[in-house]
Amino acid sequence: MAIPRAARTQRRTRIQEEKEEVILEAALDVFSVNGFRGSTIDQIAEVAGMSKPNLLYYFRTKEAMHRALIDRVLFTWLEPLRAFDANGDPESEIRSYIRRKLEMARDFPRESRLFANEMLQGAPHVEDELRGPLKSLVDEKAEVIRAWAKTGKIAKCDPYHLIFSIWSTTQHYADFDVQVRAVLGDEHSGEGRFEDAARYLEQLFVDGLGIRQS
Amino acid sequence: MAIPRAARTQRRTRIQEEKEEVILEAALDVFSVNGFRGSTIDQIAEVAGMSKPNLLYYFRTKEAMHRALIDRVLFTWLEPLRAFDANGDPESEIRSYIRRKLEMARDFPRESRLFANEMLQGAPHVEDELRGPLKSLVDEKAEVIRAWAKTGKIAKCDPYHLIFSIWSTTQHYADFDVQVRAVLGDEHSGEGRFEDAARYLEQLFVDGLGIRQS
DNA sequence: TGTAATGTTTACCAATCGGTCAAATTATCT
DNA sequence: AGATAATTTGACCGATTGGTAAACATTACA
Secondary structure (H helix, E strand, O other): OOHHHHHHOOOOOOHHHHHHHHHHHHHHHHHHHHHHHOOOHHHHHHHHOOHHHHHHHHHHHHHHHHHHHHHHHHHOOOOEEEEOOOOOOOOHHHHHHHHHHHHHHOOOOOHHHHHHHHHHOOOOOOOHHHHHHHHHHHHHHHHHHHHHHOOOOOOOOHHHHHHHHHHHHHHHHHOHHHHHHHHOOOOOOOOHHHHHHHHHHHHHHHHHOOOOOO | OOOOOOOOOOOOOOOHHHHHHHHHHHHHHHHHHHHHHOOOOOHHHHHHOOOHHHHOOOOOOOHHHHHHHHHHHHHHHOEEHHHHHHHOOOHHHHHHHHHHHHHHHHHHHHHHHHHHHHOOOOOOOHHHHHHHHHHHHHHHHHHHHHHHHHHOOOOOOOHHHHHHHHHHHHHHHOHHHHHHHHHHHHHOOOOOOHHHHHHHOOOOOOHHOOOOOO
């Protein structure tokens, strides 16, 4: 008899590993565009190339799929902020943070949109993670920035709003991609726009924070 | 016999004005949170306090409602950019543009989220408006900024990405409101956060663009 | 005030929704 | 190879979806 996924306590099968991967990949496609409510299991099943009951064999509910997806994305999404080094020098740390976030917007736009969708809906599935782990991480890095400001390495500014502004400006290129393309026109919508954005944003933040030495 | 809304060519009734207003208000509530696909006519009807067929008497389809809503929002949403004055001086123009956009994020967060939802889904209903009127307006203002840069009034920078960065940083406070509140904690989540944001963003952009005179 | 146009509601429809079930198929291991 | 566990599927369920038809109620205007 088949053992439903949730009851598994033993090791996972090869097939389970593979299929769950395929499913989450498809789910990311669908959820990131339509949000949780706007997505259907049938859509995901079709993208995943399997029948709906088969999909539900691996994830017993739509919620479970979304949950698994959010958990995975949330972790990798915070990777750049975790890499933010308190011992590095302000200019290069901020530059590379911007660059890393922009690379993620370029390479993982679906993950960015999934997250954005969740935020727009009021974070019904992840508010605890926001108030817990996310807040802790941001608090820690904000303290680093505050110290930089105190010792005059960068201009005095609110570290939280600084972080918000880096998040928003970089993620914008993933979440509002259609708008960016529409405004820039077809000729400037190639991948080069990420290089232009990086150049502009690094200038904005480095000069805006008064840490240009050259 | 009842004349369906779409067939009306004559003047609108008093009741029509009122009810359409109520409906669009309710639709804004629902669409801005759940997106187009994730919203249901029943939800909107309940919020509007009327029966579903009654609602469908004024807007014959869900699409028609969404359309009417988007059209209205799109216009007012671009008001701050239209007010951007080519003859003003760079610092005060940028400062007041930021301030106006932040005020809109504070006072009309639903409108911002409705727009964000549409972007996340790839702008299936408004791509023409983006490529047409929006692009034209942005092109025009970008030219102003480029001229400022050329005459040395502000630092050399890509005017399009400058506009993108002002859009994203300000709208962030509406679209990612939950996240902002979660990270700032309950004690700093009052309306004062908009003042903090304004102070920070004005500093960032004014200094970042090298136009601080004091 | 009568009447025609406008507005509202109840009952309903086919399609789609998330999810179940039992039977059939396939992989795994001895 | 044979037994057993894991995987897959078609048929189906009740609830919800967007939308309609027609009867009913209300308003505006002569």
